[in-house]
Amino acid sequence: MRTTIKDIAAKTNLSVTTVSLVLNNKPSKISQKTKELVLKTAKELHYRPNQLAVGLIKKRTKTIGLIVSDIRNNFFSSLAKGIEDECRRNGWTLILCNTSDNHQRDIEYIHVLASKSVDGILYCMSVDSTRENFQKSYDLLGALNIPFVMIDRSYPMPNRAIVRLDHIRGGYMATQHLLELGHKRIACVTGPNYLEDSRDRLDGYKKALMEAGIVFDESLIFEGGYDMGSGINAVHSLIGKDFSAIFAFNDMMAYGVYKGLKAHGLCVPADISVIGYDDIFLSEILEVPLTTIKQPIELMGCAATKKLISIIEHEPLGGDTTIFEPELIVRKSTTAYPQN
Ligand code: RIB
Numbered sequence: 247m248r249t250t251i252k253d254i255a256a257k258t259n260l261s262v263t264t265v266s267l268v269l270n271n272k273p274s275k276i277s278q279k280t281k282e283l284v285l286k287t288a289k290e291l292h293y294r295p296n297q298l299a300v301g302l303i304k305k306r307t308k309t310i311g312l313i314v315s316d317i318r319n320n321f322f323s324s325l326a327k328g329i330e331d332e333c334r335r336n337g338w339t340l341i342l343c344n345t346s347d348n349h350q351r352d353i354e355y356i357h358v359l360a361s362k363s364v365d366g367i368l369y370c371m372s373v374d375s376t377r378e379n380f381q382k383s384y385d386l387l388g389a390l391n392i393p394f395v396m397i398d399r400s401y402p403m404p405n406r407a408i409v410r411l412d413h414i415r416g417g418y419m420a421t422q423h424l425l426e427l428g429h430k431r432i433a434c435v436t437g438p439n440y441l442e443d444s445r446d447r448l449d450g451y452k453k454a455l456m457e458a459g460i461v462f463d464e465s466l467i468f469e470g471g472y473d474m475g476s477g478i479n480a481v482h483s484l485i486g487k488d489f490s491a492i493f494a495f496n497d498m499m500a501y502g503v504y505k506g507l508k509a510h511g512l513c514v515p516a517d518i519s520v521i522g523y524d525d526i527f528l529s530e531i532l533e534v535p536l537t538t539i540k541q542p543i544e545l546m547g548c549a550a551t552k553k554l555i556s557i558i559e560h561e562p563l564g565g566d567t568t569i570f571e572p573e574l575i576v577r578k579s580t581t582a583y584p585q586n
Pocket of ligand 1: 319321443496497498523
C-alpha cells in the first residue's frame with residue numbers, strides 16, 4: 247500500500263498541512279526539529295510523492311517523452327543517455343519510446359505520452375517520415391498542445407525548434423578526406439532522399455566533388471535507409487561499377503558495406519576505402535576500425551533537453567535551430583588511392 251501524507255501525519259501526530267509544507271519544502275515557521283521528524287518518518291515509510299497528483303496541482307509532471315526510431319542503432323541509445331543524464335540533473339523523468347522506423351508508431355506514442363501527461367516531447371522521427379507523415383505528427387502535437395523539440399530529422403515548419411549537426415559540412419568533410427587520399431570515384435550509400443539530413447550530406451558530397459572538378463555520377467549513389475541491410479544491398483548493387491571508395495551516411499550502413507564487400511572477396515581498405523558517419527561506439531573496435539564523421543550525440547541530446555525544459559518553463563521560444571559541428575575521425579578503413 248502506497249504511503250500517503252495522511253499516514254505520515256498520523257505517525258508523527260502532526261497535521262496533514264504541516265507534513266505537506268515540509269515535504270513540499272514550502273516556507274513556514276515549522277521548527278527544524280519538526281521538519282527532521284517528518285523527513286525521517288517519510289523515509290521510514292518509503293513515501294513517494296504521487297507525480298500525477300503533483301502534476302494536477304502544479305499542472306506539471308516534470309516528465310519528458312523521447313521518441314526515437316531505432317534503439318538497436320547506438321546513435322539513439324547514446325542520444326537517450328545524453329537526454330536522460332540532463333533530465334536527472336534537473337530532477338525530470340524520461341519516458342523512452344522506440345518506433346522501429348514505423349511512422350504509425352510515432353503517432354501512437356505521441357498519444358501515449360500525452361495520456362501520461364508528459365510536459366514535453368523530444369522527437370527524432372522514424373525513417374519513413376515523409377513530409378506528409380511528419381505533417382500528421384506536427385499537427386497532432388499542436389492539437390495536443392505539447393511542447394516539442396525535433397532532434398536531427400525534420401522538415402521546415404513554423405515555430406520548429408530543432409537540434410542537429412551541420413550535415414552539409416559533415417558530408418563535405420567525409421568526401422574531402424577521400425579526395426585528399428586520391429580517390430576520384432566515390433560511391434555513396436545515402437539515407438532516404440526525402441529526409442533533409444540525408445539530402446544535406448549528399449549536398450556536402452556534391453560540393454566537395456565540384457570543388458575538385460569531378461563530375462557527379464548518379465550511378466554511384468545508392469539510396470539506403472540508415473540500416474545495416476542497406477549497406478549490404480548497396481555493395482551488391484554497386485559491384486561492377488568503377489569506384490575505389492564508399493561513403494556510407496551512417497555507421498550502421500558502413501558495417502553493412504563491410505559485410506557486402508567481404509561477400510564479394512573485397513578487403514577494406516586494401517581494395518575499397520570506407521567512411522561512415524555518426525561515430526557510434528562499435529566503430530572504434532571493429533577489426534578494421536572505421537574512419538567516420540563524429541556527431542557529438544550525447545551533447546546534442548543534452549542541448550535538446552535543455553531547450554525543451556526552457557520552452558516548457560518559460561513559454562515557447564518559437565522556432566530556433568541549434569547546430570553542432572561535425573568532426574572527422576580518421577581510423578583504418580580509408581587509405582591512399584591507388585591502394586596497391
Ligand atoms: O544513424 C542514424 C542516423 O539517423 C544518424 O546519422 C542521424 O543523423 C539520424 O539521421
